[in-house]
Each structure stands twice: as structure tokens, then as C-alpha cells.
Amino acid sequence: MPELPEMENYAFLLQERIQGKKITEVAVQREKSINLPTEDFTQQVAMQRVNGIDRRAKYLIFHLENGDHLLLHLMLGGWLFYGKTDEKPRRTVQIQLSFGDHHLYFIGLRLGYLHYLSSNKLQQELDHIGPEPLDPNFLQDAFLERIQTKRGGLKTTLINQEFLAGIGNRYVVGHRL
Numbered sequence: 105m106p107e108l109p110e111m112e113n114y115a116f117l118l119q120e121r122i123q124g125k126k127i128t129e130v131a132v133q134r135e136k137s138i139n140l141p142t143e144d145f146t147q148q149v150a151m152q153r154v155n156g157i158d159r160r161a162k163y164l165i166f167h168l169e170n171g172d173h174l175l176l177h178l179m180l181g182g183w184l185f186y187g188k189t190d191e192k193p194r195r196t197v198q199i200q201l202s203f204g205d206h207h208l209y210f211i212g213l214r215l216g217y218l219h220y221l222s223s224n225k226l227q228q229e230l231d232h233i234g235p236e237p238l239d240p241n242f243l244q245d246a247f248l249e250r251i252q253t254k255r256g257g258l259k260t261t262l263i264n265q266e267f268l269a270g271i272g273n274r275y276v277v278g279h280r281l
Contacts, residue, residue, distance in 0.1 A: 106178045107162055108237065108270030114184055115159040121186055122203055126153045129202035137198045137210070139219040148220050149174065149201070161233045161269035165226065173226045179215035184208060234268045 106114070130146040132138055138145045153169040166174035178184075185193055186208050199210040199218050210218055221229065235242045235250075250268075254261045261267055262276040 106182065107272040107274055108159075109275075111159045111162055111164060111178075111270065112238070115157050115164055118157045118164070118184075118186070118208070121206075122154050122208065123156055124153065125203045126151060127201050128204055129200075131200040131202075132198075133196070133200075134198040134213065137213040137217050139217065139221075145220055148172070159270075160230055160236070161265055162272065163230070171223060173221050173223065175217075175219045175221050175226060175229060176210070177216050178213070179217075181212040181214065182216035183211050185211060232266055234264075234266050236269045237271065 127149055128151070130150045132142045132145060135142050140148070149168070152172075155167045155169055158165045158167070162177060164176040166176070168174065185191075186206060188205055189207065192207070192209060193211065195211045197209045197211055198213040201208045201210075210216075219229075235246070247268075251261065254267070259273075259276045262271050263273060
């Protein structure tokens, strides 16, 4: 499962490649991966410029020029590929966003999703998530204060997204607090 480091890397690379570009076409192969009927999703997303890409926990947030957002969660086996049609991996693509002759392929979204959300809905979706470990204001003292009240396994605490954002099984080991 892609976690904080992988998603941070995706955000950085996508900023370089698609920030400021217009989504010229949308193709949805798996309607369960989106939160609207395919036609509505396509109508809302197509021809929108991507103003920026951020990461929050294990999510990527695509900020669209109309003020709305795309929220991506890759879940267990999802991944992204950006390139031309002839470079596309031989894998099933659930969603494709085109930027002229380059495409962003969303692959392996069986459990993952790409949702179109207003700013209010996005905030509601992310409200329960704990602090970001990479936030310069999240210091050791803040972490120690938060963990002081926790009991049980360290792994269980660290993978709890309400306790700390973006950490999952790959980056923790099981110890008792």
C-alpha cells in the first residue's frame, strides 16, 4: 500500500508534470472508482486546469481551477503512471486523465478511488485525520504528548490515521507502549 513517502513523491512529481495544465479528456473504465455517475464526473473534471497537487496522509488532492478537488486514495495495490499512450504499462487502467498527448493513468484502483469533491466535502473527508509527521510544527514534544495517553501496541497506534497521518503497516513494527 502506498503510504506517506510514496504519496509525497507522487505529489512532488505530479506538481512538476501537470500543475497548471488543463485536463483535456477523462476516461473512466471502472465506475466504482469514482463517486459520481461517469458522465457527471467527466463533465465536472474535463477542461479543468490543475492548480496544484497536495498530499494529506495517504491521499493526493488535485486542486482544480473551479475551486473543487479530486481526492485520490490508492489503497492496497493502486499506482499512477504518467506518459504518452505508447509508454502506457500493459495493465488495466481504471481512470485516465489526459493532458494533451500525455496521460495520467490510475491503475489498480480495485479498492482505491478518485472522488470529485467540493471544498466543504473535502474538509469533511479529511477532518478526522491526525497531524502530519512531516509538518515542521509537529515536533517531538507534540508526538510524546499525543502518545502519552495511548495504551496497547505501538504499531496499532502509529497506523491509526486519527493519531498520526500517513503511516501504515510498511513503516511500523509491532511493540508495546
